[in-house]
Amino acid sequence: MESTTTQFQNNRGILTDDDFSIIQRSNIVIVGLGGLGGHFANNIVRLGVEHITLIDFDSFDESNLNRQLFSNHSAIGTPKATVLKDALLNINPNCIIHTHIEKIENIDMSQFDHADFIIDAVDTPTTKIYLSALSTTLNIPLLHGACAGWYGQIGWILPGCALLQETYEQNIPGLEDKLLNPSFMPSAIAAIMTSEFVKFIQGSKETIINQLLLIDLYNNTTIKTGDTNG
Numbered sequence: 001m002e003s004t005t006t007q008f009q010n011n012r013g014i015l016t017d018d019d020f021s022i023i024q025r026s027n028i029v030i031v032g033l034g035g036l037g038g039h040f041a042n043n044i045v046r047l048g049v050e051h052i053t054l055i056d057f058d059s060f061d062e063s064n065l066n067r068q069l070f071s072n073h074s075a076i077g078t079p080k081a082t083v084l085k086d087a088l089l090n091i092n093p094n095c096i097i098h099t100h101i102e103k104i105e106n107i108d109m110s111q112f113d114h115a116d117f118i119i120d121a122v123d124t125p126t127t128k129i130y131l132s133a134l135s136t137t138l139n140i141p142l143l144h145g146a147c148a149g150w151y152g153q154i155g156w157i158l159p160g161c162a163l164l165q166e167t168y169e170q171n172i173p174g175l176e177d178k179l180l181n182p183s184f185m186p187s188a189i190a191a192i193m194t195s196e197f198v199k200f201i202q203g204s205k206e207t208i209i210n211q212l213l214l215i216d217l218y219n220n221t222t223i224k225t226g227d228t229n230g
Helices: 004-010 017-025 033-045 080-091 123-140 163-168 185-202
Strands: 027-031 051-055 097-100 117-120 142-148 153-157 213-216 222-224
Touching: 017 185, 027 033, 033 051, 033 080, 033 142, 033 185, 051 080, 080 097, 080 153, 117 123, 117 185, 123 142, 123 163, 142 185, 153 163, 185 213
Parallel strands: 027 051, 027 117, 051 097, 117 142
Antiparallel strands: 142 153, 153 213, 213 222
């Protein structure tokens, strides 16, 4: 097996030793293991993250095959959390991965006492609002992501910021119900989420914090929106 140094050396062009140390120690909770969550989990394990909690109540089905990285015909009917854990450990056996095959709302908050970050990769408005409230209760940042059709949005939501509540409070079905998700969109948005994770670790002033970066891949445009003061 390749050494840790060799396995992650191609990440080091943009990372200092301190950056990489923080990334390795980070304890990340990923909620939603479909298109966004699966690609994000793959990215951060390949980046060097070694402490992950995977949460999804669902199992893979045939409709997932067009866009969800770890879906395949042999995985149909198997819980997503189980499939991802096995796959991620095959990428880096040093990872410590916990799984919950249930809804986040049903998990006792004490399970997240050691978490550093929460990743919102769900597609239900009420769950997104719950995750924002959970991040405030636990006093840890939330990295939000969503996508549909040609469009996506991402942004860090700090504890106490009500941006996601304001965005989703009317519980209106999102664009995904109409535009669905083509094969390329979840991977594209998850990649940008991963870059925002790295920038947050580095303390970059370019990090999207308490704002949403609205991404339109059809017109190749991005717009920042939201309350920068939280």
